Amino acid sequence: MASTADPVETPAHAPEAGLRADAERNRDRIVAAARRLFATEGLGVSMASVAREAGVGKATLSRRFTTRDDLVNAVFADRMDAYAGAVQTALNDPDPWHGFTGYLHDVCAMQAADRGFADVLTMTFPAAKALEARRTEAYNGFLELITRAKGTGHLRDDFTSQDLVILLMANAGVINATGDAAPDTWRRLVVHMTRSYATPTAPVPLLPDVPAPAALYRAMIRLTRARSDNP
Template sequence: MAGCHVRTLTDAPVHFAKVRDMADQLPHALRSDALDNRDRILDAARRLFSTEGLKVPMREIARGAGVGPATLYRRFPTKQALVAAVFADQVRECRAIVEEGCSDPDPWHGFCLLIEKTCEMHARDRGFTEAFLTAYPGATEIAEERAFAMKAVGELAQRAMESGRLRPDFVLDDILLMLMGNCGIRVASPAAQVAAARRFAAYVIQAFEARPQQAPLSAPVRLTSPAAMG
């Protein structure tokens, strides 16, 4: 009949080729979506851990990432797994700081460098400080890093003490005390937070020194308004 198209076998390869193309593209699209979801989850968790600490609920993290709870748990079955992924960069940075301080030929200079950089790093992320101080259950990478750092700092402190620069009554728990104090700094912006941590570190170094040289402090940081002080 005129105008009537009769489907032939030659149509099938074209149709099947299109289906194959779509099937080949689908896994890539799914992988791309999964990676986007993972990045959004990590960004949201990093932001919330930094401002609110590790007690923030998983549902709030999912909401902040714009994904459903099921998607969050599919990527990170436990909160411990999420914590480990979020702080992977900080764990590496922490180790680098410790290794740099310990490799300094002048143990007191290396000890001071470690104090300064540690305070600054922890000032940028409240969540990592909390995980480091409490040895967050199940986050084995952070627990291992804490054990490595404390052992290495203890050895560095012993050398600094033998050089006569570190006060003889220093104990390793003073480092944890320092981190607790540094964690209590609360200011309006990340830049001010780091600046305040640097000034705090300068005070700490003078307190740790056997014969304080009264080195100049970094610039002061406005923490409260004059009205609040009054």
């Protein structure tokens, strides 16, 4: 007589499910490890260092992420979402000039919070399609923000979207140079640059306090040592 009991999963299915779970855990460990290393050391970290930090072999890392661009895309997808979201927030501001200056500060703050992201914003990753799509979306929104800010009469007519790229490069340099020695130095740079973009009648943000001489000296020593270690 045929049995009417519910069918049960055969043991043959268990190894396959276990392999899938292991693969997912390894992927999560790799992404978490890369996020930690990129945030503190920038994108110059080797793939071998990421594998060691994650506690996996290089072959395992290569299976999960064929290229560095794949890994960068996985690590920074949420940050690029926030980057694109910052443009939309600025566009929603009823005062376009305030939205513009707020956007500059917010994006530079994102860089300061994560050295890896500071690098991402000044580099391109052609193979990371999703990341580059969000960058393009943010760029198009910024073009609209520029137009609106100029319409207020507060943004100089000669400001272009390339000036944002220059600002991000300069900010990334300051962040990487000062590190923990003078971590708020970027704020003064951003306000100085914002003031340079403003017309004479525009309201401008107040300059933050200048970093203490001792803090800047520590930053200079830190930068000198970094260059000595990487000739």
